[in-house]
Amino acid sequence: MKELAKTYDPSGIEDRLYQKWLDKKYFHAEVDESKKPFTIVIPPPNITGQLHMGHALDNTMQDILIRFKRMQGYNALWQPGTDHASIATEVKIIEKLKEEGISKEDLGREGFLERAWAWRKEYGGRIVSQLKKLGSSCDWDRERFTMDEGCNKAVNEVFVKMHEKGYIYKGSRIINWCPVCNTSISDAEVEYEEQAGHFWHIKYPILNDDDTESGEYLIFATTRPETMLGDTAVAVHPEDDRYKHLIGKNLMLPLMNRKIPVVADEYVDREFGTGVVKITPGHDPNDFEVGKRHDLPIVNILNDDATINANGCKYEGMDRYEARKAIVKELEEMGLLVKIEDHVHNVGTHDRCGTTVEPLVKAQWFVKMDELIKPAREAVKNGDIRLVPESLQKTYFNWTDNIRDWCISRQLWWGHRIPAYYCAKCGETVVAKTAPDKCPKCGCEKMDQDPDTLDTWFSSALWPFSTLGWPEQTPELKYFYPTDVLVTGYDIIFFWVIRMIFSGYEQMGEKPFHTVLFHGLVRDAQGRKMSKSLGNGIDPLEIIAQYGADALRLTLVTGNAPGNDMRFYYEKVEANRNFANKIWNASRFIMMNMEKAPVKPDDADLKPADKWIISKANSLIKDVTENMEKYELGVAVQKVYDFIWDEFCDWYIEMVKPRLYQKDDEKDRNAALYTLKSVLIDALKLLHPYMPFVTEEIFCNLQDEEESIMISSWPVYDEARSFPAEENAIETIKEAIRGIRNARTGMNVPPSRKAQVIVVSDMAEKREIFNNNIDFFKSLAYASEVHVQEDKSGVADDAVSVVIAHVNIYMPLGELVDIAKELERLKKEEERLEGELKRVNGMLSNEKFVSKAPEAKIAEEKAKLEKYSRMMEQVKEQIQNLSK
RNA sequence: GGGAUCAUAGCUCAGCUGGGAUGAGCGUCUGCUUGACGUGCAGAAGGUCACAGGUUCGAACCCUGUUGGUCCCACCA
Numbered sequence: 019m020k021e022l023a024k025t026y027d028p029s030g031i032e033d034r035l036y037q038k039w040l041d042k043k044y045f046h047a048e049v050d051e052s053k054k055p056f057t058i059v060i061p062p063p064n065i066t067g068q069l070h071m072g073h074a075l076d077n078t079m080q081d082i083l084i085r086f087k088r089m090q091g092y093n094a095l096w097q098p099g100t101d102h103a104s105i106a107t108e109v110k111i112i113e114k115l116k117e118e119g120i121s122k123e124d125l126g127r128e129g130f131l132e133r134a135w136a137w138r139k140e141y142g143g144r145i146v147s148q149l150k151k152l153g154s155s156c157d158w159d160r161e162r163f164t165m166d167e168g169c170n171k172a173v174n175e176v177f178v179k180m181h182e183k184g185y186i187y188k189g190s191r192i193i194n195w196c197p198v199c200n201t202s203i204s205d206a207e208v209e210y211e212e213q214a215g216h217f218w219h220i221k222y223p224i225l226n227d228d229d230t231e232s233g234e235y236l237i238f239a240t241t242r243p244e245t246m247l248g249d250t251a252v253a254v255h256p257e258d259d260r261y262k263h264l265i266g267k268n269l270m271l272p273l274m275n276r277k278i279p280v281v282a283d284e285y286v287d288r289e290f291g292t293g294v295v296k297i298t299p300g301h302d303p304n305d306f307e308v309g310k311r312h313d314l315p316i317v318n319i320l321n322d323d324a325t326i327n328a329n330g331c332k333y334e335g336m337d338r339y340e341a342r343k344a345i346v347k348e349l350e351e352m353g354l355l356v357k358i359e360d361h362v363h364n365v366g367t368h369d370r371c372g373t374t375v376e377p378l379v380k381a382q383w384f385v386k387m388d389e390l391i392k393p394a395r396e397a398v399k400n401g402d403i404r405l406v407p408e409s410l411q412k413t414y415f416n417w418t419d420n421i422r423d424w425c426i427s428r429q430l431w432w433g434h435r436i437p438a439y440y441c442a443k444c445g446e447t448v449v450a451k452t453a454p455d456k457c458p459k460c461g462c463e464k465m466d467q468d469p470d471t472l473d474t475w476f477s478s479a480l481w482p483f484s485t486l487g488w489p490e491q492t493p494e495l496k497y498f499y500p501t502d503v504l505v506t507g508y509d510i511i512f513f514w515v516i517r518m519i520f521s522g523y524e525q526m527g528e529k530p531f532h533t534v535l536f537h538g539l540v541r542d543a544q545g546r547k548m549s550k551s552l553g554n555g556i557d558p559l560e561i562i563a564q565y566g567a568d569a570l571r572l573t574l575v576t577g578n579a580p581g582n583d584m585r586f587y588y589e590k591v592e593a594n595r596n597f598a599n600k601i602w603n604a605s606r607f608i609m610m611n612m613e614k615a616p617v618k619p620d621d622a623d624l625k626p627a628d629k630w631i632i633s634k635a636n637s638l639i640k641d642v643t644e645n646m647e648k649y650e651l652g653v654a655v656q657k658v659y660d661f662i663w664d665e666f667c668d669w670y671i672e673m674v675k676p677r678l679y680q681k682d683d684e685k686d687r688n689a690a691l692y693t694l695k696s697v698l699i700d701a702l703k704l705l706h707p708y709m710p711f712v713t714e715e716i717f718c719n720l721q722d723e724e725e726s727i728m729i730s731s732w733p734v735y736d737e738a739r740s741f742p743a744e745e746n747a748i749e750t751i752k753e754a755i756r757g758i759r760n761a762r763t764g765m766n767v768p769p770s771r772k773a774q775v776i777v778v779s780d781m782a783e784k785r786e787i788f789n790n791n792i793d794f795f796k797s798l799a800y801a802s803e804v805h806v807q808e809d810k811s812g813v814a815d816d817a818v819s820v821v822i823a824h825v826n827i828y829m830p831l832g833e834l835v836d837i838a839k840e841l842e843r844l845k846k847e848e849e850r851l852e853g854e855l856k857r858v859n860g861m862l863s864n865e866k867f868v869s870k871a872p873e874a875k876i877a878e879e880k881a882k883l884e885k886y887s888r889m890m891e892q893v894k895e896q897i898q899n900l901s902k
Numbered sequence: 903g904g905g906a907u908c909a910u911a912g913c914u915c916a917g918c919u920g921g922g923a924u925g926a927g928c929g930u931c932u933g934c935u936u937g938a939c940g941u942g943c944a945g946a947a948g949g950u951c952a953c954a955g956g957u958u959c960g961a962a963c964c965c966u967g968u969u970g971g972u973c974c975c976a977c978c979a
Contacts, residue, residue, distance in 0.1 A: 022938090024938085024939075025939080025941070026939095026941090210975095210976090210977080217979095238979070239979070240979065241979075242979090253979090285978095285979095286978090286979085287978055287979085289978090290978045290979075291978080291979070294979085295978085295979045296979070297979090298979095302979080304977090304978090304979075305979085363977090363978095364976095364977065409906065409907075410906085412905065412906060413905080413906070413974065413975080416904090416905070416906090416974080416975060416976095417975080420975080420976080508973095508974090509974095511974095512975095543914085545914095545972085576915095576916090576926090576927085577914075577915050577916060577926075577927070578915075578916085579915090579916075579917095581907090582907085582908085582915095583972085583973090584914090584915085585914060585915085587913095587914070587927090587928080589913095589914090589927080589928050589929090590914080590927065590928075592928090592941075593927055593928070593941090594927090595941065596939095596941040596942090597941090598941090599939065599941050599942095600938090600939065600941080600942085602938085602939080603938040603939035603941090603942085604938065604939080605938085606938050606939075607938030607939080608938085609938090610937095610938070611938095641918090644918090645918080648918090650918075652916075653916075653917090653918070656916075656926070659926090660926080667938085667939085668943080668944095671938080672936095672943095675936095675937090679937080756944095756945095759944060759945065760944095760945070760946095762944095762945090763932080763933070763944075763945045763946080764945090766932095766933080768933075768934075769933085769934060769936065769943095769944075770934085770936085797936085800936095854922085857922065858922085861921090861922090861959085861960080864959060864960085865959085866958095866959035866960090867959040867960070868959080869959080870958090870959050870960090871921080871959060871960075872921090875921060875960095878921090879921090879922095882922085
């Protein structure tokens with residue numbers, strides 16, 4: 019038999035085992051109609067990314083499910099890949115170019131894309147190798163990239179198809195503009211942030227019908243005074259008596275000397291401020307709507323970099339905030355500034371770069387959402403797609419029910435280029451999968467492709483089927499689609515989950531997956547988000563290096579309910595590392611005692627302790643499997659942890675030691691060894707999805723013939739392996755041992771001091787239990803000798819006594835017994851029992867309880883009443899004895 | 903403004919959809935070189951399950967309200 023090191027050292031072992039799994043192709047799945055598929059598509063990490071705790075959690079959960087299902091016999095495919103992450107990557111590359119002193123314009127589109135692909139080649143694999151460190155059993159042979167040829171084909175196919183159906187259109191609408199990234203972004207990418215700002219109260223002069231100033235003013239407040247350059251009206255509520263008479267009149271827009279009308283619109287809230295709103299249709303989504311209703315002109319005052327453009331006249335060229343200052347100052351000089359108030363308001367920022375976004379009107383491509391969203395909503399409503407935890411349904415519906423059209427065009431170069439072509443001569447637009455050679459309208463041969471690219475999420479939305487080969491009807495697509503579970507953070511439910519769902523229904527006519535398993539955020543020990551700016555991020559790779567991937571994985575999935583955020587503690591990782599070491603040593607112990615492989619014993623040769631642990635393991639298998647099927651990953655592994663540490667190590671191994679250390683009964687020793695080994699193996703299997711490395715290393719060392727735990731079969735509950743009688747018997751012994759240890763500690767008796775133990779019970783079956791298990795009872799109860807008898811004969815009055823149900827245990831400890839102390843201990847026990855009896859009696863004497871509670875419950879309480887009454891009698895008797 | 907979620911041992915959290923809180927890890931205290939493990943073993947202390955009502959024979963769990971925290975959405979200029 020092999021020998022193991024004294025402590026488990028994951029370094030070295032992990033890489034070796036991962037390489038072995040790769041070499042043996044265990045992660046690879048092929049279409050096989052004889053097996054049921056189980057598929058997970060990875061949320062593709064950005065190629066710019068570095069593995070962070072969020073990835074670690076997300077991928078650990080997926081790996082657990084995949085390994086679990088693979089062992090259950092499913093044809094498990096974990097489809098991996100990475101995301102081109104258009105903005106994130108483009109920004110990174112621009113930064114790098116900047117260091118070299120060049121801009122992307124210097125390079126030109128083609129040159130820039132060359133650099134981008136080179137960058138991807140160099141860094142895109144980094145995150146993948148980090149995922150491997152974690153133990154992820156992805157099918158790397160099938161690795162995909164959201165911008166590879168196949169995905170591009172899928173994107174073009176969808177774009178053209180949806181355009182034909184009228185779901186994709188180009189339109190001039192108000193969109194969110196990031197002046198730093200120089201692109202439009204979708205609503206989902208805008209993050210609102212509370213900022214301290216001001217309310218500038220401003221007044222515009224009212225004009226007479228002959229355009230002379232009337233001397234009257236309309237006063238209103240604004241948080242963005244610079245937008246006044248683009249004002250094309252002022253609005254009041256139609257029913258507002260204060261201003262009714264002014265509707266239809268004109269105002270003079272100061273600084274610009276433009277005549278603008280007073281319009282009436284229900285959008286205005288009479289209660290808010292002065293009940294007057296300036297209308298800037300070019301730079302505010304609400305004003306844009308008002309403008310449409312009143313046919314107001316749209317004046318765009320901003321350049322793409324958020325400086326004022328020619329429409330801002332003399333402010334042209336100024337930055338938006340400079341212009342703000344200048345305008346306020348000038349208004350003040352003109353006497354048009356009424357007052358300034360401090361005001362905290364929500365400012366929209368770009369989630370990638372934090373820049374304040376500017377709403378402005380531009381021609382962009384959109385996806386029309388109202389029809390597309392219907393099946394996606396319905397699927398969750400009718401349970402076709404299950405969200406775990408269920409509470410996220412509300413969030414989901416909140417989005418589907420308030421959905422707005424999705425702005426999908428981006429003014430970026432890195433991404434899928436929009437397959438739209440414009441005739442250079444007549445302006446005709448052609449949307450097609452391949453570039454047309456001439457204009458279908460005028461025959462002109464110069465067709466220019468739209469310079470814009472698509473939102474990254476447009477290609478991610480197709481991920482569950484594009485990775486399986488769509489639009490080709492591949493065998494993989496037929497076999498693995500729909501996939502099974504999607505695991506992701508609740509923070510991208512809008513970006514990604516919803517979009518995959520409606521895309522799945524639209525393109526495939528079928529849901530992309532039946533379950534979405536959400537997890538929360540991994541926070542730091544203080545509960546703060548891990549972020550670069552705070553510098554509180556913990557690098558999973560460092561944790562792996564220090565404690566091992568298994569410890570990290572276990573830390574991430576325990577003590578946490580689905581969808582909830584969790585805090586990361588080093589202490590927790592350490593505790594889990596210790597657990598790995600514990601199993602390691604338990605295995606080491608077994609191996610040390612195993613000269614040769616034990617053979618399967620007959621049930622008749624098993625001792626009660628063996629049957630007890632087998633029975634326990636059997637129900638563990640049932641529970642853990644059930645929990646895992648319900649995605650209660652943390653609960654499941656907690657049970658395995660408790661079983662291994664408490665039941666198996668602290669009890670069973672200790673129970674079995676006397677049998678291992680004797681050489682007279684080889685058959686019995688074999689039975690013990692076999693039980694040790696087989697129960698351990700079952701437990702290892704249950705643990706393997708969570709801690710793949712230690713379990714594999716032990717599994718292979720424990721039995722030379724088995725090649726890998728990861729392709730072994732998942733244990734199955736077996737009625738024939740359930741032994742309730744032995745379970746009860748051993749629990750009785752455990753109770754007795756705990757009582758004895760407790761009493762001894764109370765007396766300060768050192769473990770080295772053995773004592774006689776006399777077990778007294780008038781019930782034959784109880785006596786039998788002790789007689790049958792005397793071998794280990796003796797050692798665990800620190801007994802010099804054990805007597806099991808029917809009555810108290812020969813027991814000294816001053817012996818320490820332990821009372822359990824129907825059994826009295828006496829230890830004549832002689833001079834060590836402090837009568838006063840012992841009496842105190844017994845009194846305490848008496849008090850405890852009194853409490854118990856009071857509770858049970860209270861229930862049973864309650865007529866309503868007896869008449870309404872279920873029968874089983876009543877019987878249970880009656881049994882307790884009997885048990886406690888009996889114990890009480892015994893305790894009282896002992897107190898009397900000692901008080902004599 | 904709308905919604906979600908949390909409040910349980912000193913700390914961080916579980917608690918299987920109503921039946922004694924023998925809860926877990928960490929921390930604290932007391933013993934222990936017991937031939938796998940001190941990354942260990944055996945014990946102990948520590949909780950009126952945020953507060954107030956209600957439903958029920960019975961509530962940490964269900965309902966209502968209150969307080970405090972976190973988050974999401976919307977956004978009134």
